[in-house]
Amino acid sequence: MPHIIVLGAGITGVTTAYALSRRGFDVTVVDRNRYPAMETSFANGGQLSASNAEVWNHWSTVAKGLKWILRKDAPLLMNPAPSWHKYSWMGEFVRNISNYRANTLDTAKLAIASREHMFAIAEEEGIDFDLERRGILHVYYDKSAFEHATNVNRLLIEAGLDRHAVTPDEIKAIEPALAGQFYGGFFTPSDSTGDIHKFSRGLADACQRRGVRFLFDAEVRSIAAYRGVEVNWKPANSLSAAKLQLLEADAIVVCAGTGSRNFASMLGDRINVYPVKGYSITVNLDDEASQAGAPWVSMLDDRAKIVTSRLGKDRFRVAGTAEFNGENRDIRYDRIRPLVDWVRELFPSVSTAKVIPWAGLRPMMPDMLPRVRSGSQPGVFYNTGHGHLGWTLSAATAELCASLVTARMERRHQGGDAA
CATH class of the missing domain: 3.30.9.10 (D-Amino Acid Oxidase, subunit A, domain 2)
Known part of the structure; x- marks a missing residue:
């Protein structure tokens, strides 16, 4: 099965990784923190509202x-x-x-x-x-x-x-x-209501049991996509001048919260988070x-x-x-x-x-709606921009995103869709 990189290990990233793994994809989640759900998914209001x-x-x-x-x-x-x-x-x-x-x-x-x-x-x-x-x-x-x-x-x-x-x-x-x-x-x-951090950590553990890999402490420096995806990263908060390392995959899903705007820019897209x-x-x-x-x-x-x-x-x-x-x-x-x-x-x-x-x-996002869509480059997808309802919407947008990735990757395999 194709290898998919998921950028971000918050609630959106782990639900997306889980949905992709259930569809049989080989998934790697990349995050700059040492553990899942350490930023916006750490201590929100807790409402599934x-x-x-x-x-x-x-x-x-x-x-x-x-x-x-x-x-x-x-x-x-x-x-x-x-x-x-x-x-x-x-x-x-x-x-x-x-x-x-x-x-x-x-x-x-x-x-x-x-x-x-x-x-x-x-x-x-x-x-x-x-x-x-x-x-x-x-x-x-x-x-x-x-x-x-x-x-x-x-x-x-x-x-x-x-x-x-x-x-x-x-x-x-x-x-x-x-x-x-x-x-x-x-x-x-x-x-x-519920504890978003406990759910995210528990789901990350479930993902790992299903074979999903997590690459933590990884600071992404550049992304390129052309008939495949290349992510250049280095260890985050490294005290030494660490060399860039390369991670390759067939596709990428950007679930990076407020960082999504910068990653989208690297990929030639506009996600105005x-x-x-x-x-x-x-x-x-x-x-x-x-x-x-x-x-x-x-x-x-x-x-x-x-x-x-x-x-x-x-x-x-x-x-x-x-x-x-x-x-x-x-x-x-x-x-x-x-x-x-x-x-x-x-x-x-x-x-x-x-x-x-x-x-x-x-x-x-300015219209308060999450972005679940493909990018302008082949193999690029987004599931981000959930605003104050990330905890509430994440399980549904993960399913929508995984379905989109599945459909597009099948069409690429059949030679009918470059995106």
């Missing part, structure tokens, strides 16, 4: 961004420093506002399909990733926000999602640990009061743009914010503090004495 499929391309998003531009603790923050990539990306983002409805529907349908694939994989491979199938609760503090959510809900229902409005009393019944006063909410019983930073905290629930006071039902607080997930008995993940600041992975106190304060306000019995902060870069 078709209910969060609304794309951001809406005038209300633009208005909020302008309103919050001078607030360091704003849920949506943009560094106004000049950057051609950032401002050109935002121009494309605005142009895609006209596609808001269609793109939201497409994303929701993909998310619904994806979770069935993921559950099947976890069951078949015996992967324990702290899965909680208790639904996701969205809460709103005022009538205006709730009315916008009602419009979004109509789209999600049209896409096939089981989601319904709930009253303030019903919110408290669904999650008794939650404090605060709310105008209303929406509940999606079919959504779930922008790194949108998100933050999370993992609250260690070390005492009985904290364990009893933390929620089991996952939440999305629309006003604060914060999501939550319960990861087993003794961990509570809280994540949110969007920061447009380029390839910046710094963990800022003024961005972490609102997450901690939010926990203290809405779940006052939870101790925040032991909180682990984290920041990761979401690979966002």
Whole structure:
């Protein structure tokens, strides 16, 4: 069978490698880190959320961004420093506002399909990733926000999602640990949560059992594709002047998150991914009061743009914010503090004495849709640009990508398609 290189060992890369290996391909995964899922797939919000499929391309998003531009603790923050990539990306983002409805529907349908694939994989491979199938609760503090959510809900229902409005009393019944006063909410019983890092590591182990090779600590310096693929790489973080090494294959799939734009450029393609930073905290629930006071039902607080997930008995993940600041992975106190304060306000019995902060870069496309496509060169494919829904969409896009690779490689073998 043909040899396929997968660039990236995050959630998208390992699901793609798994889907390709199930179709009989010889697969090598290449990553610059020493272990799988060490970047954006390390500590995200944990939600497998078709209910969060609304794309951001809406005038209300633009208005909020302008309103919050001078607030360091704003849920949506943009560094106004000049950057051609950032401002050109935002121009494309605005142009895609006209596609808001269609793109939201497409994303929701993909998310619904994806979770069935993921559950099947976890069951078949015996992967324990702290899965909680208790639904996701969205809460709103005022009538205006709730009315916008009602419009979004109509789209999600049209896409096939089981989601319904709930009253303030019903919110408290669904999650008794939650404090605060709310105008209303929406509940999606079919959504779930889990630990993306544990799933990715478990799936990487499953891939290795199937014969997939992993090349870690590998910094890719160049890629060429012409009737085959050549990847030149060197050991990452090497203290010595290591020589470039060559890895050859019949095809390549770029699943490199925010690095995909650079790799696509090497291959003569344009994948306009922008790194949108998100933050999370993992609250260690070390005492009985904290364990009893933390929620089991996952939440999305629309006003604060914060999501939550319960990861087993003794961990509570809280994540949110969007920061447009380029390839910046710094963990800022003024961005972490609102997450901690939010926990203290809405779940006052939870101790925040032991909180682990984290920041990761979401690979966002201007239209908020992932790119699953072939490249301009033969044997080049992409599965990238999943934005804030990589965990939610990955199992479905991996299947789509593997099917595309299979079809194109069969046509190449038959001499009917150069790509």
